[in-house]
Amino acid sequence: MGLYSSHIFPYLMNQVMSNKAMTRSRAELLVSASGEIFEIGFGTGLNLKHYPSHVKKITTADVNAGMGKLAQRSIDASPIEVDNRVLNGEDLPLTDESFDTVVCTWTLCSIPNVEQALKELHRILKPGGQFLFVEHGLADNPKTQRMQHRVNPLWKLIGDGCHLNRNITELIQDHHFLLPDVQNFYMPGGPRFASYMYQGVATKG
Numbered sequence: 001m002g003l004y005s006s007h008i009f010p011y012l013m014n015q016v017m018s019n020k021a022m023t024r025s026r027a028e029l030l031v032s033a034s035g036e037i038f039e040i041g042f043g044t045g046l047n048l049k050h051y052p053s054h055v056k057k058i059t060t061a062d063v064n065a066g067m068g069k070l071a072q073r074s075i076d077a078s079p080i081e082v083d084n085r086v087l088n089g090e091d092l093p094l095t096d097e098s099f100d101t102v103v104c105t106w107t108l109c110s111i112p113n114v115e116q117a118l119k120e121l122h123r124i125l126k127p128g129g130q131f132l133f134v135e136h137g138l139a140d141n142p143k144t145q146r147m148q149h150r151v152n153p154l155w156k157l158i159g160d161g162c163h164l165n166r167n168i169t170e171l172i173q174d175h176h177f178l179l180p181d182v183q184n185f186y187m188p189g190g191p192r193f194a195s196y197m198y199q200g201v202a203t204k205g
């Protein structure tokens with residue numbers, strides 16, 4: 001892992017992803033988190049404040065050990081016990097069907113083999129368990145999509161592997177989740193090509 005990923009990106013990301021609109025989505029999404037909870041792509045721990053008060057413990061993972069310092073700050077400020085591990089979401093040493101809730105916020109864009117990670121997330125979820133997600137991805141119109149495809153190579157460098165043009169609904173449905181409800185919207189405050197959101201709850205049938 002390079003210097004940018006481990007020492008610069010965590011601070012940039014923490015700043016950019018603390019904005020009002022993202023904070024509102026985190027709060028809306030996490031209202032229904034319950035039971036045994038696993039969060040993938042924990043980053044600097046920006047979701048921690050938004051778990052409901054009945055949540056006492058969560059397990060989290062991020063592949064980037066450089067997130068550790070800021071993540072620890074969030075953990076220290078939280079009443080929730082956090083078992084935070086440095087792990088690759090593509091290969092999770094976690095038991096099958098061991099979580100009621102899997103949380104994923106703006107992370108499916110960054111995982112290199114996102115298909116393999118979704119297989120893993122589906123595997124560790126209990127039958128009937130819920131997959132709570134908010135992600136940015138492929139927009140709803142050809143003009144913005146063309147822009148996304150054009151900017152993607154540069155964006156991946158700046159965003160530490162982040163892709164602009166993944167169709168999150170298709171990815172989730174292709175991995176055997178049931179997806180009755182997904183909200184798509186442009187989040188205010190950023191460039192349109194990076195602002196098309198997919199937010200929802202998928203379940204494991």
Ligand SMILES: C[S@@+](CC[C@H](N)C(=O)[O-])C[C@H]1O[C@@H](n2cnc3c(N)ncnc32)[C@H](O)[C@@H]1O
Nearest residue numbers: 041043046062063064088089105106107110111
């Ligand atoms: C854009 S950040 C979002 C962080 C956090 N989820 C949030 O909402 O603030 C994406 C995160 O996914 C993590 N990530 C990328 N690839 C990963 C992988 N293969 N396994 C686990 N985490 C990964 C990155 O290190 C980063 O912390």
